[in-house]
Amino acid sequence: xxxxxxxxxxxxxxxxxxxxxxxxxxxxxxxxxxxxxxxxxxxxxxxxxxxxxxxxxxxxxxxxxxxxxxxxxxxxxxxxxxxxxxxxxxxxxxxxxxxxxxxxxxxxxxxxxxxxxxxxxxxxxxxxxxxxxxxxxxxxxxxxxxxxxxxxxxxxxxxxxxxxxxxxxxxxxxxxxxxxxxxxxxxxxxxxxxxxxxxxxxxxxxxxxxxxxxxxxxxxxxxxxxxxxxxxxxxxxxxxxxxxxxxxxxxxxxxxxxxxxxxxxxxxxxxxxxxxxxxxxxxxxxxxxxxxxxxxxxxxxxxxxxxxxxxxxxxxxxxxxxxxxxxxxxxxxxxxxxxxxxxxxxxxxxxxxxxxxxxxxxxxxxxxxxxxxxxxxxxxxxxxxxxxxxxxxxxxxxxxxxxxxxxxxxxxxxxxxxxxxxxxxxxxxxxxxxxxxxxxxxxxxxxxxxxxxxxxxxxxxxxxxxxxxxxxxxxxxxxxxxxxxxxxxxxxxxxxxxxxxxxxxxxxxxxxxxxxxxxxxxxxxxxxxxxxxxxxxxxxxxxxxxxxxxxxxxxxxxxxxxxxxxxxxxxxxxxxxxxxxxxxxxxxxxxxxxxxxxxxxxxxxxxxxxxxxxxxxxxxxxxxxxxxxxxxxxxxxxxxxxxxxxxxxxxxxxxxxxxxxxxxxxxxxxxxxxxxxxxxxxxxxxxxxxxxxxxxxxxxxxxxxxxxxxxxxxxxxxxxxxxxxxxxxxxxxxxxxxxxxxxxxxxxxxxxxxxxxxxxxxxxxxxxxxxxxxxxxxxxxxxxxxxxxxxxxxxxxxxxxxxxxxxxxxxx
Numbered sequence: 001x002x003x004x005x006x007x008x009x010x011x012x013x014x015x016x017x018x019x020x021x022x023x024x025x026x027x028x029x030x031x032x033x034x035x036x037x038x039x040x041x042x043x044x045x046x047x048x049x050x051x052x053x054x055x056x057x058x059x060x061x062x063x064x065x066x067x068x069x070x071x072x073x074x075x076x077x078x079x080x081x082x083x084x085x086x087x088x089x090x091x092x093x094x095x096x097x098x099x100x101x102x103x104x105x106x107x108x109x110x111x112x113x114x115x116x117x118x119x120x121x122x123x124x125x126x127x128x129x130x131x132x133x134x135x136x137x138x139x140x141x142x143x144x145x146x147x148x149x150x151x152x153x154x155x156x157x158x159x160x161x162x163x164x165x166x167x168x169x170x171x172x173x174x175x176x177x178x179x180x181x182x183x184x185x186x187x188x189x190x191x192x193x194x195x196x197x198x199x200x201x202x203x204x205x206x207x208x209x210x211x212x213x214x215x216x217x218x219x220x221x222x223x224x225x226x227x228x229x230x231x232x233x234x235x236x237x238x239x240x241x242x243x244x245x246x247x248x249x250x251x252x253x254x255x256x257x258x259x260x261x262x263x264x265x266x267x268x269x270x271x272x273x274x275x276x277x278x279x280x281x282x283x284x285x286x287x288x289x290x291x292x293x294x295x296x297x298x299x300x301x302x303x304x305x306x307x308x309x310x311x312x313x314x315x316x317x318x319x320x321x322x323x324x325x326x327x328x329x330x331x332x333x334x335x336x337x338x339x340x341x342x343x344x345x346x347x348x349x350x351x352x353x354x355x356x357x358x359x360x361x362x363x364x365x366x367x368x369x370x371x372x373x374x375x376x377x378x379x380x381x382x383x384x385x386x387x388x389x390x391x392x393x394x395x396x397x398x399x400x401x402x403x404x405x406x407x408x409x410x411x412x413x414x415x416x417x418x419x420x421x422x423x424x425x426x427x428x429x430x431x432x433x434x435x436x437x438x439x440x441x442x443x444x445x446x447x448x449x450x451x452x453x454x455x456x457x458x459x460x461x462x463x464x465x466x467x468x469x470x471x472x473x474x475x476x477x478x479x480x481x482x483x484x485x486x487x488x489x490x491x492x493x494x495x496x497x498x499x500x501x502x503x504x505x506x507x508x509x510x511x512x513x514x515x516x517x518x519x520x521x522x523x524x525x526x527x528x529x530x531x532x533x534x535x536x537x538x539x540x541x542x543x544x545x546x547x548x549x550x551x552x553x554x555x556x557x558x559x560x561x562x563x564x565x566x567x568x569x570x571x572x573x574x575x576x577x578x579x580x581x582x583x584x585x586x587x588x589x590x591x592x593x594x595x596x597x598x599x600x601x602x603x604x605x606x607x608x609x610x611x612x613x614x615x616x617x618x619x620x621x622x623x624x625x626x627x628x629x630x631x632x633x634x635x636x637x638x639x640x641x642x643x644x645x646x647x648x649x650x651x652x653x654x655x656x657x658x659x660x661x662x663x664x665x666x667x668x669x670x671x672x673x674x675x676x677x678x679x680x681x682x683x684x685x686x687x688x689x690x691x692x693x694x695x696x697x698x699x700x701x702x703x704x705x706x707x708x709x710x711x712x713x714x715x716x717x718x719x720x721x722x723x724x725x726x727x728x729x730x731x732x733x734x735x736x737x738x739x740x741x742x743x744x745x746x747x748x749x750x751x752x753x754x755x756x757x758x759x760x761x762x763x764x765x766x767x768x769x770x771x772x773x774x775x776x777x778x779x780x781x782x783x784x785x786x787x788x789x790x791x792x793x794x795x796x797x798x799x800x801x802x803x804x805x806x807x808x809x810x811x812x
Contacts, residue, residue, distance in 0.1 A: 188664030302417030317451030319566025394420030399427030471538035545586030
């Protein structure tokens with residue numbers, strides 16, 4: 001029987017009748033027929049077999065809403081209205097009740113939705129424009145003058161201000177902003193060119209190896225020996241394509257070495273005989289800059305610490321070995337003390353631990369301060385280490401961070417400079433050689449304590465996603481992978497908590513609490529769980545054994561496997577910890593090898609160092625320059641040679657990039673620029689242009705108002721893009737609060753910023769918690785029905801099923 005001959009279903013019959021009675025003018029197409037039948041079936045009951053005219057109109061509108069949303073998005077795209085989002089067009093389509101709506105009416109409905117969104121974002125048109133620009137810039141989108149004009153009209157309409165001049169004000173303000181930013185870029189380029197020209201002129205005066213014997217009145221052999229002995233100051237190095245390195249020397253600095261030649265020939269240093277030359281030419285030399293910066297004598301930079309008779313106790317051991325217990329006991333029993341943590345979250349934990357022991361304590365992190373005037377104890381992040389106030393006991397946690405290319409210099413400074421009589425340094429065994437090297441440079445005695453793990457840690461096997469059980473932690477190495485795995489597990493009715501780097505410490509702590517309290521079955525996390533957060537994990541399961549580290553994709557190291565895997569089997573909660581891998585993601589044998597391997601030998605024992613504000617000022621005075629870019633460029637080229645026996649210069653690329661962009665901002669002194677260059681930003685989120693804009697407002701002695709929260713949709717329906725947008729807004733607030741702590745006059749209303757950050761924290765946590773709870777409710781409604789994974793598992797394990805399969809094969 002053909003489809004045209006079969007009898008109509010009740011829904012089809014009701015739809016055909018309604019079309020004949022009311023739908024002649026609705027232009028219903030054959031493509032809409034199947035969807036209309038489904039809509040009709042939902043409206044029929046056992047006692048109701050027909051559709052009213054209103055019900056037919058509602059059904060047609062429901063079917064056409066997707067195409068309306070697509071049309072609106074296409075219209076916005078053609079018009080260049082990049083601020084229109086998917087949620088906007090879907091909301092507009094939901095409001096349409098005219099099945100024959102015109103394109104103009106469609107656009108007007110969208111305009112109403114946009115105007116509502118603008119009013120939800122902020123209380124004034126200027127604030128709305130700022131928030132929209134910031135969101136678009138985070139995504140790499142910048143507005144043209146025509147787009148600014150259209151957006152200004154929409155925002156002004158939302159506030160009833162088209163006739164009140166709001167639109168003109170917005171357009172004028174945006175045009176002024178664009179001109180100012182262009183002027184800043186132009187001035188920055190000009191100043192960078194001047195600084196590079198000054199450097200080039202100096203480099204043109206350098207001489208090669210062949211000219212040194214004539215300058216020092218010595219033989220070539222002596223020159224070679226003195227270079228090998230690190231006596232002659234190398235001003236510049238060039239690596240040839242074949243790998244050969246060529247040295248260049250400053251003749252002014254070489255002439256200063258003439259009185260030392262006789263002493264060198266006798267094997268003496270002869271430094272006391274060196275005359276002091278304070279000429280301008282000498283002061284501009286790289287060797288002079290190196291002498292002023294004194295990074296090759298970094299330990300001496302911390303005078304308070306060097307004046308104390310310090311004793312270092314190095315406590316090492318794997319995760320879950322109780323490293324902090326002894327140190328915390330000594331800290332809380334001391335009359336004064338300091339605890340330095342790698343993360344704001346851990347600084348809070350140190351602070352809370354001291355308060356629980358009845359010890360008054362203050363807290364200082366990059367973006368907050370809780371000061372107790374009566375306290376003689378302080379908890380802080382490592383970068384906030386105070387170097388001038390002596391204490392009895394200090395703790396420096398996670399010392400293996402000394403090897404971190406981005407933050408290692410902060411640990412070097414803290415260990416060398418913390419002004420404590422007794423310093424407890426905690427970390428994995430990998431840090432031992434570097435800590436002992438730093439202690440040697442500081443002439444501090446070291447006691448070593450090595451602790452073993454309190455519960456055994458073993459390698460498990462390969463698991464599928466369906467094998468995951470309550471108490472398991474699944475490890476990925478990017479936010480996208482975490483959210484992809486979260487979506488997959490939630491689709492199979494698993495309750496999931498997540499932890500990744502973009503989440504604030506408050507949200508991470510809330511997610512950890514959900515997991516520990518059994519409100520989430522499985523934790524999905526990045527290596528952000530490797531430090532801090534007390535987690536009751538039964539098994540750690542790696543979703544991959546490779547990660548992108550910002551430079552390359554590589555296999556996980558022994559320390560990474562141990563640090564992350566060591567979170568499994570918390571003492572007192574689980575008898576042992578298991579470290580597993582997802583099927584197809586790597587070999588369990590590799591994990592076993594890494595867990596049993598000794599600490600990887602550190603190839604580079606020279607600690608990382610970087611300049612601070614005092615050093616930056618000293619170099620600026622030496623070269624007679626107020627250009628931060630010029631100062632940092634000289635420091636990078638001149639202060640530490642690659643073969644310095646004691647130290648390595650830390651990566652300064654981001655600070656240099658910010659300094660270069662700030663060159664065009666006038667009326668900011670050197671130290672203010674340096675502070676901006678140290679601000680924690682994400683360069684992928686338009687961080688540097690935003691920082692420059694804030695700095696330019698600061699230079700005009702105007703106020704930089706806190707970023708807002710934007711419009712936050714209902715947590716239950718929030719998309720991944722909206723979650724990411726909220727995380728970026730929170731990062732803007734982190735940078736703003738960091739600057740507000742240092743420039744309160746320029747960044748007022750810190751309370752509003754903290755309130756906005758708390759709102760975003762609560763909303764992000766609500767999204768993660770609510771969507772997980774919705775899955776839990778779905779599972780409860782299903783009762784004892786199997787999940788798809790359980791069905792698959794039960795089928796594969798049933799003997800009867802296996803017999804049936806064998807019989808089918810025989811029949812074939």
